[in-house]
Amino acid sequence: MPTTSPHDPKARELFDEMTRWPIFDPHSHIDPARPAARNFDEVLGYHYYTELAHSAGMPSEFVAPSLDPETRVRNLAGYLDRIDNTVQYSWLLEIAKTFHDFPHDRITPQNIGELYDRAERSTSSSGAAWDHEVWKKSQLEAVFLTNEFDDPLEGWDPQKYVPCLRTDDLVLKLHEPTTVDRLRRATNVDVQDYATLRQAIGVLFERFVKRGARACAISLPPDFAPYRATAKRAVTPVRRALHQMDQRPDEHDEVRQVVFWTLAEFCAEFRLPFDLMIGPIRNVYPAGVAGGRDLFDRRVSLHGYRELFNHFSGVTFPVSTLSPDAGGELVAYSWIFPNVVPMGHWWYSNIPAYIAADLRARLQAVPKVKQVGYYSDAYKLEFVLPKFNMFRRVLAETLADDAVRGQGWSIDRALELARLILLENPKRIFGRAGALS
Amino acid sequence: MPTTSPHDPKARELFDEMTRWPIFDPHSHIDPARPAARNFDEVLGYHYYTELAHSAGMPSEFVAPSLDPETRVRNLAGYLDRIDNTVQYSWLLEIAKTFHDFPHDRITPQNIGELYDRAERSTSSSGAAWDHEVWKKSQLEAVFLTNEFDDPLEGWDPQKYVPCLRTDDLVLKLHEPTTVDRLRRATNVDVQDYATLRQAIGVLFERFVKRGARACAISLPPDFAPYRATAKRAVTPVRRALHQMDQRPDEHDEVRQVVFWTLAEFCAEFRLPFDLMIGPIRNVYPAGVAGGRDLFDRRVSLHGYRELFNHFSGVTFPVSTLSPDAGGELVAYSWIFPNVVPMGHWWYSNIPAYIAADLRARLQAVPKVKQVGYYSDAYKLEFVLPKFNMFRRVLAETLADDAVRGQGWSIDRALELARLILLENPKRIFGRAGALS
Amino acid sequence: MPTTSPHDPKARELFDEMTRWPIFDPHSHIDPARPAARNFDEVLGYHYYTELAHSAGMPSEFVAPSLDPETRVRNLAGYLDRIDNTVQYSWLLEIAKTFHDFPHDRITPQNIGELYDRAERSTSSSGAAWDHEVWKKSQLEAVFLTNEFDDPLEGWDPQKYVPCLRTDDLVLKLHEPTTVDRLRRATNVDVQDYATLRQAIGVLFERFVKRGARACAISLPPDFAPYRATAKRAVTPVRRALHQMDQRPDEHDEVRQVVFWTLAEFCAEFRLPFDLMIGPIRNVYPAGVAGGRDLFDRRVSLHGYRELFNHFSGVTFPVSTLSPDAGGELVAYSWIFPNVVPMGHWWYSNIPAYIAADLRARLQAVPKVKQVGYYSDAYKLEFVLPKFNMFRRVLAETLADDAVRGQGWSIDRALELARLILLENPKRIFGRAGALS
Secondary structure (H helix, E strand, C coil): CCCCCCCCHHHHHHHHHHCCCCEEECCCCCCCCCCCCCCHHHHHCCHHHHHHHHHCCCCHHHHCCCCCHHHHHHHHHCCHHHCCCCHHHHHHHHHHHHHHCCCCCCCCCCCHHHHHHHCCCCCHHHHHHHHHHHHHHCCEEEEECCECCCCCCCCCCCCCEECEEECHHHHHCCCCHHHHHHHHHHHCCCCCCHHHHHHHHHHHHHHHHHCCCCEEEEEECCCCCCCCCCHHHHHHHHHHHHCCCCCCHHHHHHHHHHHHHHHHHHHHHHCCCEEEEECEECCCCCCCCCCCCCEECCCCCHHHHHHHHHHCCCCCEEEEECCHHHHHHHHHHHHHCCCEEEECCCHHHCCHHHHHHHHHHHHHHCCHHHCECCCCCCCCHHHHHHHHHHHHHHHHHHHHHHHHHHHCCCHHHHHHHHHHHHHHHHHHHCCCCCCCC | CCCCCCCCHHHHHHHHHHCCCCEEECCCCCCCCCCCCCCCHHHHCCHHHHHHHHHCCCCHHHHCCCCCHHHHHHHHHCCHHHCCCCHHHHHHHHHHHHHHCCCCCCCCCCCHHHHHHHCCCCCHHHHHHHHHHHHHHCCEEEEECCECCCCCCCCCCCCCEECEEECHHHHHCCCCHHHHHHHHHHHCCCCCCHHHHHHHHHHHHHHHHHCCCCEEEEEECCCCCCCCCCHHHHHHHHHHHHCCCCCCHHHHHHHHHHHHHHHHHHHHHHCCCEEEEECEECCCCCCCCCCCCCEECCCCCHHHHHHHHHHCCCCCEEEEECCHHHHHHHHHHHHHCCCEEEECCCHHHCCHHHHHHHHHHHHHHCCHHHCECCCCCCCCHHHHHHHHHHHHHHHHHHHHHHHHHHHCCCHHHHHHHHHHHHHHHHHHHCCCCCCCC | CCCCCCCCHHHHHHHHHHCCCCEEECCCCCCCCCCCCCCCHHHHCCHHHHHHHHHCCCCHHHHCCCCCHHHHHHHHHCCHHHCCCCHHHHHHHHHHHHHHCCCCCCCCCCCHHHHHHHCCCCCHHHHHHHHHHHHHHCCEEEEECCECCCCCCCCCCCCCEECEEECHHHHHCCCCHHHHHHHHHHHCCCCCCHHHHHHHHHHHHHHHHHCCCCEEEEEECCCCCCCCCCHHHHHHHHHHHHCCCCCCHHHHHHHHHHHHHHHHHHHHHHCCCEEEEECEECCCCCCCCCCCCCEECCCCCHHHHHHHHHHCCCCCEEEEECCHHHHHHHHHHHHHCCCEEEECCCHHHCCHHHHHHHHHHHHHHCCHHHCECCCCCCCCHHHHHHHHHHHHHHHHHHHHHHHHHHHCCCHHHHHHHHHHHHHHHHHHHCCCCCCCC
16 A cells, blocks of 8 residues: 555544545646646656755756656656655655656665656556546645636536636736736737726626636735725826836835735625635746745734734635644634635645644634635645645644544544545535535 | 533643633623523524524515514524524524523424424513523623723622623714713713813723723724823814814824823723724625625734733733734734733634634743633623634644644643633733733 | 663663763763763763753852862752653763762752762872773773864874864854964964955864864754855955954844854865754853853744755755754754754754654654764763763663564664664764765
8 A cells, every 4th residue: 555554543544535525626726738847857746856956956957848758867866865844745656656667665766667667657548547547546636727817728528627817926926927828818808097906806707607616816925915996096106017118116005905905805896705825936946947936034914914803804805824833823814804715735735744734723712614624735646645745644643633532532433524625525615506504 | 412522532621620610701792781692582683693694695684673473593503504603603503502402403493483482481570590590500600890080880780790881882983972961870970071071081990980981992993903092182172072073083083092091091090901902994894784785905014013011011001903914913022011811802803723723822922921812792692602612722723733743731731721711811811810920 | 680671561671771871972062181970070060961050040159269179069969859750850860879879869958968978089199090980881982072273182082082173163162362362373364355265264274184083063043044155255354253353243244154164174175074062042141150150042044054055065064953832843854954963952952852753753754874963062071971871771661662562673773773873874974984885
């Protein structure tokens, strides 16, 4: 069995049952046209491996896009022994064993060729079959996408690959010419000012919802604190941004604010949850590998979001925070605000040590119906299963300790709670049934 | 046995012994005229249940003050299954079982009527008897009150219900007309300026100490950083505040500062510990239920209190911090400053996950004679026992792990330490014997 | 056996093996002329004991430098029962038992005389023999010093006592006349402006490296955020500082910045790792005992160091953070930046509760080749062993839980990882072989 079951018998019993459940994954970066990896480079190219290997001494050129896939894989394999302590490495090994019958316990320069061959699915027919196989083996029920606003949203089953409107570019990069161009083309609205911008955003929401979208999402830097922007005040800054004229920092912020607030208004109108992913600062380490350049400033507070949470009481905000020390605040805000929902464990906080601490507190203090247990954030289908298994293991251990042994709960009652946060809550919260009623 | 004993045998042994001890509770909001609940609405009306149920989807009108108690209880009972994972729910069940012989394992709309009937004590004779019964069953020795400054402090035994001067209104709301009026009436001093304000505060301290007060207490927002205020500089702002004239923000802060500093001076003079409860921001979620609207900004540091701790070396400051991630700083400041004492585990930090982390660090790095283990913060006597039991359980588990198994301590030595932080320290620190000598 | 082995059998097996290894200690404050304590006052005079005893009620005069050593020891012994819960006390007891055959389980006013006599090594011959004995019993291989920039660096074997250039005074106190005087005398450079200051610093680096230095080190306050200083902009502020002329705060910061940046440039040139110890604020509690006056403000972020880490990609920065809640950020920055290395567990974060949390996360998310497990920070050789044993115990417990039971690793594989972070990594990283290649 590739996934290591928990050692503790009660936890193992809980975990083993959970592994029989389907997976409902409410946030990923899967490309529905090529959901599973066509070769092992698409697995090993996940930024966790390239950035950890680079951090451990691998020059970033070793995984340059200009190289052929097998060379990149061989280059990176030479550094895997330096990161074989990490939880990310354990996902890799689980993928190799679960999906590729890899017989070894470590991935080395000696056996990487064998693994590469096993994972080769480059013809289009083998690719489609492979997508299906990974989907089935993972018992996937649905996986949410992260679609750019100008995604045509066609060519897949939106019940399985659920669209989600990603809005980072609209809020943070409206002043870039490509953004406006893309927006005009995607909506056929001649965006020239706030009024037409708003009209275009309305077109996007309508299209996304019609195609089955179940969430709007955005990642926001730690210095962003939303306030009630008024179209009137923003009218000039927005026009200047749309025409790429110079902006003062306060004007730039005004634009971010009014676009963000407008998005929240449409979420209210269309009854879409608005996923807030709070914390990243982009390009802190510009010389890093692709996807491995962003970090954060831990001095951030949800207090900066109070006006938003109060104003949009009808919008559900599933919140992920990035800094590992911010978890306690998210527990408190979810405990008080009906529309704030703690969602999964994200990126730098997505390792068992931090998951365990955050999860334990959420289970003790946040209403159980409000917890969205986990999402994979994966780029390729293969990662959904090992990441969910990591979370299921921590969940099983926490429930065995705190609920079964700690409070005398039956195994069944503990499993009921697990099923709620893994399956029923995300389905209900992202089911467009709106808030709890 | 309603309280779940720890599963681990060593922890169970420690816990079982602790449950035989009396409880000395150095901070609560008990009303000594009606200390125990007269009906189950007074239990379920605790803000933890109304705010968690509201957060889980219950409209706040369902627990409106205008409704009759039984209706409120029935309304809330419909939402209890959504929060039955929380530690707060476990207190509720322990109350039902310990004090009302409730035979079921969950409180449901079906059995809430039975529980309501069992908890009915609305005649005045049954009420007084009930106060006595809860007191005895909880083995209470003393419980501290939180008295408004104009509380007449009469009608109860101050050895059992120990007065404590709450000073929030004086510091934070001096500019409100009711505050000055109350102060004038309570002291018979014609408060018109700083000199008469100081005189009035002196009258309050004298009266409180005469009636057996053992602490002064205040809760302070995260942006408050006390500095040595001078009466001279504050003279005009204070007069303007006392006469409800408009104030600039800096003048308002000047008033807060000088009143706070004056209180600390009287604490020094009267040898009263000054409880600092650092962190809450009031009314962050104005649409919430009563008592469920306050949150915090986690960006707060005890470094802002350095001038206070240095200047008033003769005043003991029992400190509670609100944000779960602030616990490490409190350990460090208590480890260095003789007059800083870590006190209990407060509100959003008062759940086993955070208690366990904070307690473990305090036991490893803060002198044992300085630790005030726990206080209930309760509004009704029934909550003192389950909350203390929650803490005792975490304490027992921590001592079993770290002291008994971890360092080979005997059970007796571990119990000595437990007794010190649960009973002896709070009695000595709040015993008006002053600081450690 | 004085050190308490872990209770868990797997952890015990790991720990017992680790106790057979040599110790390579990459940061201490040992005086190579008197490395081990000449009497028990030099043990009990460690600031942890004086500050904890003072915090627990001991007047600071009880350990005044003017008193004779035995009196200080007897005075402090009267307060040890108040801090016998702390991990620092456990180091003390381990020293007494390991090095002085102390037969009792607690150090009391009754037996302190016996311990004092046992630890007496005041003749110069007994001192040297004692240094040797402690070194051997601790299985020390090398211990890094923290040398002031004007240390003559003579009189000891630099393979055993490895020099390290401490630069706090140059960066933070350049404006003090003694600093410039010391610098002129130490370098024979007539320091008058930035050019001659730079020349002098070059002389220091050359001398230190020639004498075997393996690191440059500095401790920095939380408000320090390095940016690329230019000599041109700093030329006037530096001249004013060197001549003790009045400086505006921004000029003072300019001086700190340019000196710090210059040091980093020399670290690059001489291929020295630059230890950053981030967080302390000096003299927060001025009435405290010597060494027990510093604290921190927890609002600090590594984001402030991004420009430094990016610019000096060729310099390895072993980073220690002071605030216990800052550990998560260090994990993330070490995971991304190749030249950022998490180093040990420092001061207020150096207790098992915080070590366990930080270590677990580092082992899960930082490449194993980048982790510097531990350093003693000791002032006397006796403390190296008990401090390392504390860390080894936490490491053994973490590996038993997470690696052996959690992931099915063999004992040998777990020990390989332990050896890497305890011995191989620090030797390589501080081996002047430069960064990972």
